[in-house]
Amino acid sequence: MSKYTKIVVAIVLLIVGFAFFAKASWATLSVLKSNDAAYKVEEGKTSDIPVNFSQNSRSRAPEPSTMALFASGILGVVIRFVRKSYTTVKRGIDIVGSVFGLIVLSPFYLLAIILIKANSRGPVFYSQTRIGKDGQPFAILKFRSMCVDAEKETGAVWATTNDNRLIPCGKFLRKSHIDEIPQFINVLKGDMSIVGPRPERPVFVEKFKATIPDYEKRIRVKPGITGLAQVWHKYDETLQDVRKKVLYDLLYIKKVCLWTDVRILFRTVQVVLTGKGAR
Secondary structure, X not given: OOHHHHHHHHHHHHHHHHHHHHHHHHHHHOEEOHHHOOOOOOOOOOOOOOOOOOOOOOEEOOOHHHHHHHHHHHHHHHHHHHHHHHHHHHHHHHHHHHHHHHHHOHHHHHHHHHHHHHHOOOOOEEEEEEEOHHHOEEEEEEEOOEOOXXXXXXXXXXXXXXXXXXXXXXXXXXXXXXXXOOHHHHHHHOOOEEEOOOOOOHHHHXXXXXXXOOHHHHHHOOOEEEOHHHHHOOOOOOXXXXXXXXXXXXXXXXXXXXXXXXHHHHHHXXXXXXXXXXX
């Protein structure tokens, strides 16, 4: 039996178990109002057998709030199970999506290579160390949009508006997000996911862990090419921007599911077409 078949069978068993549990709970919680029973007793004797019952003596069904509590508990278990199972399914979606993305976006891949070679000396690709899941470092791939050794004198700094380190076609590559296309290779390698918190450089991770509460929680999952913070918040300019993005990342980790990822992907298309959040 395959892994996915086992998941489906488990979900079905959970549903059947819930139905049985609800039925049993209903029967157990139904009680008799024994205090309403009236007995006829022979003169001088005590009878243990009830001869007559009051008309008010009847079974009482459980309160709707009680059943709602039982249902919500079972539903919570099912939701947690489905979300946990989605982390396994998500890897397969990442692989298929990355292959599809590299094929569909191949014309832009060639365009980037031509533009970079025509406007700048140096390599087409740019590799930089980022922090992945559980704090493991990896080399992220991008199309180079800045001059070679752009941070040699400044060190690790954020990109700014009209950054003078950009090559002539660099602003176009970043605004259109074409420079991010090679990261599908990182997804195929298992370093990243298509959707998830954006990976950050080690120097910034250490800084933010010391200044932003719960920052380390965002590295409990694989980083992504796009994410909730990227499609709903602007580019980082201040530490306050980072704080807001961390809240988005933690919300994503808590609510991660297929529907959440689909909504983020649709929003990503809109961001790419409008050029939002890029420099």
